Amino acid sequence: MTERRPYRRESEESRREALILAALELVAEGGLEAATVRSIADRAGVTPGLIRHYFSGKEDLTRAAYRHMMEQMTADNVAVLETAPDCPLARLTAFVTASLTPPVMQPLRLAIWAGFLQLVRSDAAMRAVHEQTYLGYRDILENLIAALPRPASDAARCRSDAIACNAVIDGLWMEGSALPDNFASGELVAIGLHAIGAILGVTLAGAPPAPAAPPPTGAGPNGESA
Amino acid sequence: MTERRPYRRESEESRREALILAALELVAEGGLEAATVRSIADRAGVTPGLIRHYFSGKEDLTRAAYRHMMEQMTADNVAVLETAPDCPLARLTAFVTASLTPPVMQPLRLAIWAGFLQLVRSDAAMRAVHEQTYLGYRDILENLIAALPRPASDAARCRSDAIACNAVIDGLWMEGSALPDNFASGELVAIGLHAIGAILGVTLAGAPPAPAAPPPTGAGPNGESA
DNA sequence: CGAGGAATTACACAACCGTATAACAACAGG
DNA sequence: CCTGTTGTTATACGGTTGTGTAATTCCTCG
Structure with a gap:
């Protein structure tokens, strides 16, 4: 017994x-x-x-897990805006910097994201989550761009600029996560700020707010601080 | 019987x-x-x-398949350079355009790429293939950038610019593949050319070589033309 | 303190996975 | 035409997967 x-x-x-x-x-x-x-x-x-x-089944748990990670990733990224100053340039700089530093940019997160991507393609519900998260992120970016002191701020132009800047961030996020050893510390942030500044026609000062702060030890795959 | x-x-x-x-x-x-x-x-x-x-086993077949796709993807992208004119601007434009149109930009390819990414993380042999392919692609891009008629063409600057432009391409490639319905035909190419032009300080004419050419029908996941 | 109900465990089951091995048949060489 | 090699099929096996269902234990409420 x-x-x-x-x-x-x-x-x-x-x-x-x-x-x-x-x-x-x-x-x-x-x-x-x-x-x-x-x-x-x-x-x-x-x-x-x-x-x-x-x-209701494994598929249900999988969907919930994917939604959880995507929402937390956006939340981590948006969190920096609450403590950012009012200056539009500084806010955009802080947002881009957060996207390209831990806990948002983490090899584990890319692994999770890629692992779920196949489900995004085949499952309509997961595709909806993906689309909503992506467009939500891009919308925040577009608002930050629209608030910039620029000569011409067309609506269609803001959309195109947001897509382009989002691509820069996504691309650097992906490469920095997949091959972390190929880039020096802070290099990706500097490149990202410079490229986005060039696209938008503004100057983003890459002054690091926290000098070379390492990621918190023992953090989970989402970098949640317990 | x-x-x-x-x-x-x-x-x-x-x-x-x-x-x-x-x-x-x-x-x-x-x-x-x-x-x-x-x-x-x-x-x-x-x-x-x-x-x-x-x-020798399923793992062996998996590795061979991954190598096959990565090599063909780079080959498809490089192929346009052989028929491109000598003008550096036109060559860069053709290269970027090819990266953001079929057969290189295809939802199926992103799915395959993402599906293999988890193996890239855990398997050293596959990581080597990945790194080699990525750096090879970026090297081509860096050479195209270095050939541009620009005032200051520092070596370190060329590297940074190549990383930034590569990020733009990767990001647009990813977004266009993951959410193909959210972008109009040719929109991503126009955005990509404009953004890369802004980063490099040049003007890339987005004259479409083939007006709204649909992807070849019945093509396999690699777009191989039988 | 005792009973009801629900959270949790335990077990069973069919389907599928990758692998191993023996039997068969298609083609080449004589 | 016949025989030997080997590409190919057929079948079996242990392990794992997701799921369904009954038994049990923890907690709440009266």
């Missing part, structure tokens, strides 16, 4: 979050295929059956 | 290529997890056991 494992009842919210975080960790470490129901449950400290109690 | 399936003997080269193409198609359609030995063999018109006759 084997003894049944003891357990504690917990709130639906904390259980769901624990399962989502476990899934994200596993995707970051070994790709989507490493995030099986058994490994997720094991890392979350529960048994596999519990997943189907809080999610 | 069931009848045994008839078959034809074929060369090692054609069999290997058929298996690689089948694997790429499946990764493009349903991600890495869709490319099982059975589905690959089925699409290639053979039985699963044959895979292990031409490859």
Whole structure:
């Protein structure tokens, strides 16, 4: 006669979050295929059956995890705007800098993002999440650009500029995450600020707000500070 | 008594290529997890056991498929330079345009690229292929930039400019592939040329060489023209 | 303090995965 | 035409996957 494992009842919210975080960790470490129901449950400290109690299936959990990461990534990026000064140039600089430094720019996040991308293509619900997050990010960028003191600020021009600047950020984010050893510290931020400044016709001073601050140790795949 | 399936003997080269193409198609359609030995063999018109006759295992086939796609992608992009005129501006314009139009910019290619990215992180051999392809592409771009008639063409400046322009291309390539419905035809090319022109301080005429040419029908995931 | 209900575990099951191996058949050389 | 080689198929096996279901235990409420 084997003894049944003891357990504690917990709130639906904390259980769901624990399962989502476990899934994200596993995707970051070994790709989507490493995030099986058994490994997720094991890392979350529960048994596999519990997943189907809080999610209708593995696909449901996967969608929730993807939405969680995308929202937190945008939130991390937007957070810097709340403590940024009123000067439009400084706000844009802070936003771009945040996009190209941890915790937003992290190899693990690229791994998660890429791992989910295949689902974005095939699953309509996940594509909606992706589209909403992407357009939301670009909208913030477009507003920052529209607030700049520039001679001509056409509406269509602001859209094009936002797409271009977003591409610069995405491209640098991707390359810096995929090949972190090929770039010096702060190099990508300087390049990004210079390129975006050239596109917009303004000068973005690349004064680092925090001089070479390393990422917090022991952070999870989303850089959440516990 | 069931009848045994008839078959034809074929060369090692054609069999290997058929298996690689089948694997790429499946990764493009349903991600890495869709490319099982059975589905690959089925699409290639053979039985699963044959895979292990031409490859030491599934991992071996996966590596070969990744290398095949990366090499063909670079080749497609470089091909336009052979028929481009001598004018440095026109050559850069053609190169950027090719990077942001089919067959290089294709949703299926982004899917394949993302599907393999997790292996790039964990497998040293695949990371080497990735790094070599990326740096090779950027090197071509850097040479095109260095050839431009510009006032100051510092070596370090050329490197920074190449990284920035590469980021623009990568970002637009990614966004255009992930959300193809959100951009008008030719919009990404125009934005890319304008942004890169602004970064480099030159004017890139966005004269479309082929007016609204649709991608070739029935092309495989690599756009190979049979 | 006792009972109801729900959170959690435990177990079972069919389907699928990659791999190994033996049997067969298509083609080449005599 | 026949025989040997080997490309190819067929089949089997252990392991893993996602899911369905019953049993159990924790907690709340009366």
